[in-house]
Amino acid sequence: MPNKKDDVYGDHISHKFNNELTELKTQFLNMGGLVESQVERAVQALVDGDGHQAEDVRAGDKRVDKMEVDLDEEATLIIARRQPTARDLRLVIAVIKMVADLERVGDEAKKIAKMAIKLSEEGQAPRGYVEIRHIATHVLSMLHDALDAFARLDSEQALRVMKEDKRVDEEYQAAARTLLTFMMEDTRNISRCMSVMWVLRALERVGDHACNIAENVIFMVKGEDVRHTPVEEAEKVVGR
Amino acid sequence: MPNKKDDVYGDHISHKFNNELTELKTQFLNMGGLVESQVERAVQALVDGDGHQAEDVRAGDKRVDKMEVDLDEEATLIIARRQPTARDLRLVIAVIKMVADLERVGDEAKKIAKMAIKLSEEGQAPRGYVEIRHIATHVLSMLHDALDAFARLDSEQALRVMKEDKRVDEEYQAAARTLLTFMMEDTRNISRCMSVMWVLRALERVGDHACNIAENVIFMVKGEDVRHTPVEEAEKVVGR
Numbered sequence: 001m002p003n004k005k006d007d008v009y010g011d012h013i014s015h016k017f018n019n020e021l022t023e024l025k026t027q028f029l030n031m032g033g034l035v036e037s038q039v040e041r042a043v044q045a046l047v048d049g050d051g052h053q054a055e056d057v058r059a060g061d062k063r064v065d066k067m068e069v070d071l072d073e074e075a076t077l078i079i080a081r082r083q084p085t086a087r088d089l090r091l092v093i094a095v096i097k098m099v100a101d102l103e104r105v106g107d108e109a110k111k112i113a114k115m116a117i118k119l120s121e122e123g124q125a126p127r128g129y130v131e132i133r134h135i136a137t138h139v140l141s142m143l144h145d146a147l148d149a150f151a152r153l154d155s156e157q158a159l160r161v162m163k164e165d166k167r168v169d170e171e172y173q174a175a176a177r178t179l180l181t182f183m184m185e186d187t188r189n190i191s192r193c194m195s196v197m198w199v200l201r202a203l204e205r206v207g208d209h210a211c212n213i214a215e216n217v218i219f220m221v222k223g224e225d226v227r228h229t230p231v232e233e234a235e236k237v238v239g240r
Numbered sequence: 241m242p243n244k245k246d247d248v249y250g251d252h253i254s255h256k257f258n259n260e261l262t263e264l265k266t267q268f269l270n271m272g273g274l275v276e277s278q279v280e281r282a283v284q285a286l287v288d289g290d291g292h293q294a295e296d297v298r299a300g301d302k303r304v305d306k307m308e309v310d311l312d313e314e315a316t317l318i319i320a321r322r323q324p325t326a327r328d329l330r331l332v333i334a335v336i337k338m339v340a341d342l343e344r345v346g347d348e349a350k351k352i353a354k355m356a357i358k359l360s361e362e363g364q365a366p367r368g369y370v371e372i373r374h375i376a377t378h379v380l381s382m383l384h385d386a387l388d389a390f391a392r393l394d395s396e397q398a399l400r401v402m403k404e405d406k407r408v409d410e411e412y413q414a415a416a417r418t419l420l421t422f423m424m425e426d427t428r429n430i431s432r433c434m435s436v437m438w439v440l441r442a443l444e445r446v447g448d449h450a451c452n453i454a455e456n457v458i459f460m461v462k463g464e465d466v467r468h469t470p471v472e473e474a475e476k477v478v479g480r
Contacts, residue, residue: 057280065468225313227305
């Protein structure tokens with residue numbers, strides 16, 4: 001029964017292929033979990049003035065980089081070996097793009113950790129910390145929701161993440177204005193306030209990357225590229 | 241002569257495939273040329289206090305975004321239709337990644353244009369402009385060389401671009417320190433110096449993206465991932 005045999009063989013291939021895709025998704029989510037914790041721990045180290053934990057975050061970036069390289073290699077191998085099309089291909093390509101976003105979130109965590117070390121050496125700089133905590137909580141929940149939207153292929157949740165980005169930008173602008181005022185009040189605040197400003201900027205970038213991931217989830221699920229389109233347009237795509 | 245016919249058919253397919261790859265490369269280089277000019281014109285608008293040209297750059301970012309979407313679609317289609325492997329697959333995947341870098345360079349040009357508008361409205365801020373010109377020239381030549389390395393698949397030139405990145409970082413740090421001094425001298429300088437600082441940061445990011453493109457060129461040519469490896473390691477890979 002050659003047909004039977006072919007089917008079994010075909011099933012075997014497709015079973016292995018599915019396993020590979022699942023493994024790719026799992027690895028991606030592991031990387032996502034790691035960079036989430038990197039950002040969280042960097043901000044905590046900053047707020048606590050804990051130079052030791054900040055050093056730990058800096059060292060941890062090597063693991064993030066390693067995961068980026070491994071995931072890229074795995075994704076490329078899947079394309080070469082399995083020649084996926086349609087939805088499967090969109091998944092693999094989206095992973096390649098989102099991995100770059102995660103790696104950059106890791107870089108932002110490293111920058112925050114560097115500022116944490118600098119600030120802990122200079123002594124406390126309580127000004128601006130409220131703003132940092134606030135924006136950090138916001139962008140971390142965006143990142144978490146974007147990864148969750150990927151895990152569940154939930155384009156509606158991805159859309160909600162996209163909508164948050166504007167609010168983060170507004171919060172960032174407001175925080176930057178507040179810091180500018182502190183700097184003008186007393187020139188001795190300038191250097192420390194600049195460090196806080198870089199941290200705010202890094203966090204705002206984390207929000208941007210979460211947004212990029214969300215756009216990729218919509219692309220994977222709906223097959224339409226919603227980057228550079230107004231949110232109302234993305235809304236229509238998701239509603240289809 | 242079925243064999244002859246098969247060959248002709250095969251040649252035809254591979255001829256079309258080659259055309260598609262060449263077209264992808266050309267489109268990528270066109271996008272590269274556009275973002276180069278966006279950065280150049282944004283910096284010129286800033287130095288000249290030319291709000292009109294800055295507006296032009298901001299509007300031009302829509303073209304950059306459009307090219308990103310088109311190139312991504314084209315690259316995905318090539319993978320789906322031609323199922324490239326080995327070197328061809330590396331080229332297509334590298335293009336997908338480098339397109340994201342170019343789009344971000346475009347974003348940085350837009351940010352510089354925004355600052356140019358702000359500064360032109362507030363009146364001249366000659367302080368820090370020397371530093372901006374200097375770093376702009378440096379990162380623009382890196383970007384140009386990285387694109388050139390891609391066009392000629394020249395991994396040695398790509399390696400030279402990677403080596404420049406450290407120098408740009410040093411120049412950026414020095415410029416940031418100078419600006420901090422201006423801010424401390426007179427609090428009335430703070431707001432304008434902050435704008436100049438964001439421009440410097442944007443330019444430093446352009447250098448990072450040029451470096452990413454260079455790393456991808458080495459990956460395409462040598463098949464080895466030199467991201468996150470010391471330059472000496474990349475040197476060995478290119479020397480092989």
